[in-house]
Amino acid sequence: QQPVQSPQAVILREGEDAVINCSSSKALYSVHWYRQKHGEAPVFLMILLKGGEQKGHEKISASFNEKKQQSSLYLTASQLSYSGTYFCGTEVQTSYDKVIFGPGTSLSVIP
């Protein structure tokens, strides 16, 4: 039931763009995205509900393809502060009271 994330890790230079993907084998009710910096708690970025939507948050946006059971997180014009581990969390339609997280994608932004 754990979602799959790709890539596992990515290194960017400031100003470059990145895409992080999240996919599930089950029909999804929602997809959550969180960022965790080293030694800190995860911080909520956004949630996408079934209905196939796209959301934006500053230069970070996400899409949700309900039919493909996939979500992508887009980081544009990356900043040093974007470094961290990004987790997607999914709620499946048959059990949407709990959020199961993927293994995470480590993102490093270098000058």
Next chain:
Amino acid sequence: NAGVTQTPKFQVLKTGQSMTLQCAQDMNHEYMSWYRQDPGMGLRLIHYSVGAGITDQGEVPNGYNVSRSTTEDFPLRLLSAAPSQTSVYFCASSYSGQYGYTFGSGTRLTVV
């Protein structure tokens, strides 16, 4: 608002000891969850609750108990600590299933 408060922040236990990790939130959130995070790993769901008096198992519930007698509190009990339970434990809460979760700062537990 304090948000989600976890205590203690650090704890060392001996194998076989029991203890309770405390979690309290002051945001009137109905949904609360416990996760554990091992080094370099993702977050694994231990137990969760959708309201006072309602709890259910997550991905890795063995060795842990929970109860939810009030909306504010969701304690996690380790029945007989084992070295495999060495981890960072996060409590999280949400208004409902259509909202994101707010995480506490975590409890770093070491079992020797």
